[in-house]
Amino acid sequence: MVMSMTGFGRAVKQTSGCIIQVEIKTVNHRYREYHLKIPQQLSNTEMALRNRLGKYFNRGRVEVSVKMTGQLPARKELHIDWDLLDSYDHFIQEIKKKYSVPGDAVISDYLRIQDAVEVVESGDRAEELSTVLISAADEAAEQVLRMRHAEGIALSNEIHSYIDELEERVLKVKEQAPAVLKKYTDRLKNKLSELMQDHIDESRLLAEAAIFADKADISEEAARLHSHIAQFREALHASGPTGRKMDFIIQEMNREVNTIGSKGNDSFIANLAVDMKVLLEKLREQVQNIE
Known part of the structure; x- marks a missing residue:
């Protein structure tokens, strides 16, 4: 089946706080040639994107424009210093034995221990961004193929x-x-x-x-x-x-x-x-x- 080398596709994907738009334009060329415009914060996804596009296009000039708006909110993670809590618990048990102190420690007591339990922000969302970008590229590439097929x-x-x-x-x-x-x-x-x-x-x-x-x-x-x-x-x-x-x-x-x-x-x-x-x-x- 004859396939034209001319086509266009556009897709927009959204993740929490961030929108990624991918536009793909293909024109005739003797060989396969990529021209990618990717934001700096997504530059580490370029090789993965090239490999993905290779599954769709065998020949032609492939121009890809990626735009990203917004920012991903930092991911919050709970960090627990179990060694510190173990030491605290051991200390409490020793005090109870040595001084015959009645009563038991409750969970809130452990949570108040400084540096034992804390919420931290993780700024690394590269994997999530890459997944969204590839998904948008897939959708745009499928549109290009449909247009190339019709023109073919x-x-x-x-x-x-x-x-x-x-x-x-x-x-x-x-x-x-x-x-x-x-x-x-x-x-x-x-x-x-x-x-x-x-x-x-x-x-x-x-x-x-x-x-x-x-x-x-x-x-x-x-x-x-x-x-x-x-x-x-x-x-x-x-x-x-x-x-x-x-x-x-x-x-x-x-x-x-x-x-x-x-x-x-x-x-x-x-x-x-x-x-x-x-x-x-x-x-x-x-x-x-x-x-």
Whole structure:
């Protein structure tokens, strides 16, 4: 299935006191290239973000803009010095034994011990921020894929029409090739007849015709063009990235068309070659956008 390299996605995720927005834009590029804009407080998530994006995009320029507003409230944690409490409890028990003090210590007594129980703030929320960022990136990337898929369908339809037209021109070339050879042979025969006063040297005529046939035979080029067209159609329906392969096939088809134009020695063939080059250029322009 053809996938375009052009797409856009945007997602916003919120965590306590903080909003993270991720925008992803992709455009065509020969390889996969990342351009990330990430706030300083999220810079440690860049590698994780790149790895995540690699699961969605195989080719193209991927531009990612991350914005964060607000601040995460500090996380409060309860720290208890159990060793200190154990020592305090041991001290109380010793006092009760030594001085025969009645009564038991209650929990509130332990909580009032200085430095034994305290509430501290933890400013490290990197893991939570990374989770929110990756979640937003996933959602934005999915939107991009949907857009790339929809555009890929439109590209595929247009490419199909161009390749069908190209194949029609190739068939016309093959149909015209024998007539071009006969036309040249007749012209050669008439010329020799004038020069030799109707005493035609058949062996010379055949030799000249054979030389021309060898130089002007475009059947091999037409056959290779048909083969390239078949390969192109296969690539068009293949799964995964196929844009670079199709671009290479277009280059090979263009080479065959140039040869046909130079060997054909016929205005009709020449016009067909021009038409085919125009179609190949249109194909190339569309293929540049395929992943």
